[in-house]
Amino acid sequence: MAQEDNFKKFVSHCKEYGYIFPSSEIYDGLSAVYDYGQYGVELKNNIKKYWWDSMVLLNSNIVGIDAAIFMHPTTWKASGHVDAFNDPLIDNKDSKKRYRADVLIEEHIAKIEEKINREIEKAKARFGATFDEKKFRETNQRILDCQLKIDDVNGKFAEALNNSDLQAIRQIIVDNEIVCPISGTRNWTDVRQFNLMFSTEMGSTSEGASKVYLRPETAQGIFVNFLNVQKTGRMKLPFGIAQIGKAFRNEIVARQFIFRMREFEQMEMQFFVRPGTELDWFREWKHKRMKWHQSLGFGSDNYRFHDHVKLAHYANAATDIEYKFPFGFKEVEGIHSRTDYDLKQHQEYSGKKMQYFDPEKGESYVPYVIETSIGVDRMFLQVISASYAEEEVKKEDGTSDMRTVLRLPECLAPVKLAVMPLVRKDGLPEIAENIIRDLRFDFNCQYDDKDSIGKRYRRQDAIGTPFCITIDHQTLEDDSVTIRRRDSMIQERVKTGQLKDIISEKVSIRNLLKRL
Numbered sequence: 001m002a003q004e005d006n007f008k009k010f011v012s013h014c015k016e017y018g019y020i021f022p023s024s025e026i027y028d029g030l031s032a033v034y035d036y037g038q039y040g041v042e043l044k045n046n047i048k049k050y051w052w053d054s055m056v057l058l059n060s061n062i063v064g065i066d067a068a069i070f071m072h073p074t075t076w077k078a079s080g081h082v083d084a085f086n087d088p089l090i091d092n093k094d095s096k097k098r099y100r101a102d103v104l105i106e107e108h109i110a111k112i113e114e115k116i117n118r119e120i121e122k123a124k125a126r127f128g129a130t131f132d133e134k135k136f137r138e139t140n141q142r143i144l145d146c147q148l149k150i151d152d153v154n155g156k157f158a159e160a161l162n163n164s165d166l167q168a169i170r171q172i173i174v175d176n177e178i179v180c181p182i183s184g185t186r187n188w189t190d191v192r193q194f195n196l197m198f199s200t201e202m203g204s205t206s207e208g209a210s211k212v213y214l215r216p217e218t219a220q221g222i223f224v225n226f227l228n229v230q231k232t233g234r235m236k237l238p239f240g241i242a243q244i245g246k247a248f249r250n251e252i253v254a255r256q257f258i259f260r261m262r263e264f265e266q267m268e269m270q271f272f273v274r275p276g277t278e279l280d281w282f283r284e285w286k287h288k289r290m291k292w293h294q295s296l297g298f299g300s301d302n303y304r305f306h307d308h309v310k311l312a313h314y315a316n317a318a319t320d321i322e323y324k325f326p327f328g329f330k331e332v333e334g335i336h337s338r339t340d341y342d343l344k345q346h347q348e349y350s351g352k353k354m355q356y357f358d359p360e361k362g363e364s365y366v367p368y369v370i371e372t373s374i375g376v377d378r379m380f381l382q383v384i385s386a387s388y389a390e391e392e393v394k395k396e397d398g399t400s401d402m403r404t405v406l407r408l409p410e411c412l413a414p415v416k417l418a419v420m421p422l423v424r425k426d427g428l429p430e431i432a433e434n435i436i437r438d439l440r441f442d443f444n445c446q447y448d449d450k451d452s453i454g455k456r457y458r459r460q461d462a463i464g465t466p467f468c469i470t471i472d473h474q475t476l477e478d479d480s481v482t483i484r485r486r487d488s489m490i491q492e493r494v495k496t497g498q499l500k501d502i503i504s505e506k507v508s509i510r511n512l513l514k515r516l
């Protein structure tokens with residue numbers, strides 16, 4: 001089945017099983033805005049906990065804050081968002097569709113990369129174990145031609161972006177014969193800049209309302225609180241401030257489900273360091289963040305760094321951690337060395353000193369900052385799409401069946417165990433309820449007594465519940481139950497008293513944090 005069809009099935013699975021609903025669906029939804037359902041919110045909270053604990057619990061020099069979404073409007077002047085938080089837009093005159101010009105170019109490059117990958121896959125199949133990918137990349141003419149095209153486009157693209165040359169960006173689209181995916185034509189308008197911030201009015205008009213913005217990133221709430229936290233927490237450099245919160249961007253190209261949303265959530269950490277040490281810390285945080293992702297067990301090969309060709313004017317190093325989504329390698333997290341730009345800008349615009357007194361050096365200075373910034377929703381999409389599988393299951397009578405399963409890492413799964421009485425009589429439901437009464441302080445438990453056991457297993461597989469506990473007549477005799485594991489589908493008999501230890505050993509977030 002084509003990847004696109006698979007992705008569509010996966011999106012409907014998220015809705016059918018209470019993970020994600022389109023916002024205000026009864027009114028036909030609101031573009032690029034989504035609601036999280038009863039399981040979605042649990043998974044999202046678990047992802048946030050994994051991030052928060054890895055930052056705030058495991059590092060004695062990182063503390064958290066929760067700043068307001070509204071900020072003084074000058075914040076966004078100082079940060080550069082009022083003047084420079086723009087996307088380059090282009091319209092196709094035939095389809096009347098609007099695109100981000102940079103995305104059209106990036107997708108064109110991705111298509112050429114896809115050609116290279118296909119050549120390599122074909123050669124791998126032809127040469128088997130003797131295949132030398134490095135040598136093949138260096139010598140195969142088709143691959144060399146493709147790579148030349150990529151380097152050419154990348155070079156021109158970086159130059160155009162660096163010079164903010166909108167005409168040159170349009171020329172790349174024209175020269176590479178990039179067509180509108182809807183009309184199939186190359187009838188393009190000029191490229192224009194579009195500011196991504198949402199604004200609204202604060203205060204009533206009679207009092208004189210002022211224009212405020214919905215924050216487009218959480219980071220500025222950390223920068224403006226830098227000295228509050230440093231002084232009240234008696235923090236010494238290097239130290240970090242972490243925050244999780246909503247951000248808003250009026251995205252033009254809002255596609256691929258929750259990948260690019262207009263209202264989303266970020267988990268950001270600004271790490272304040274002594275000037276001159278920032279590139280060492282940048283390397284350190286690259287390493288730490290990649291480990292955080294890879295510890296989830298979705299396969300190290302599915303992650304890569306993408307170092308930025310074009311650096312923002314305030315950065316002296318930047319990279320993205322990309323994950324191989326069903327629609328290709330895409331950014332999940334950004335790690336940026338933002339120099340002292342933001343603190344200096346706030347110092348200038350507010351007229352308040354944003355300096356740190358370094359007791360070892362005996363001098364004051366504006367610290368440099370390494371930022372790690374990850375989207376909660378994009379991480380959610382990464383986790384759930386990586387976990388989604390449709391697989392054939394052999395039955396005892398030799399026939400087979402299909403099951404859809406979410407192989408979520410156990411510690412992130414919304415429901416940890418489902419407790420199922422085999423029948424709704426003979427005291428079995430009461431035993432099931434007692435087990436839940438005992439375990440619900442430690443785990444999110446679900447009671448399920450409808451349909452056959454097979455159907456109930458399938459339902460829990462589709463939600464991603466790692467354990468199913470079945471109570472049967474033998475339980476009445478020896479206080480034992482069957483515990484069935486989601487991934488292996490293996491069932492074993494254990495005493496009810498053992499359940500808590502067996503389950504916590506697998507689902508505790510502690511195990512994950514210990515791997516970091």
Ligand code: GAP
Pocket residue numbers: 216217218219249251258259260261262264265266268331332333334371373374375376377378379
């Ligand atoms: N403070 C730096 C910053 O905001 P960014 O690269 O613009 O950097 C960081 O965003 C992360 O936030 C991205 O890697 C992505 O995971 C997430 N993100 C950004 N825009 C998003 C959107 N429209 N929808 C969902 N997630 C988004």
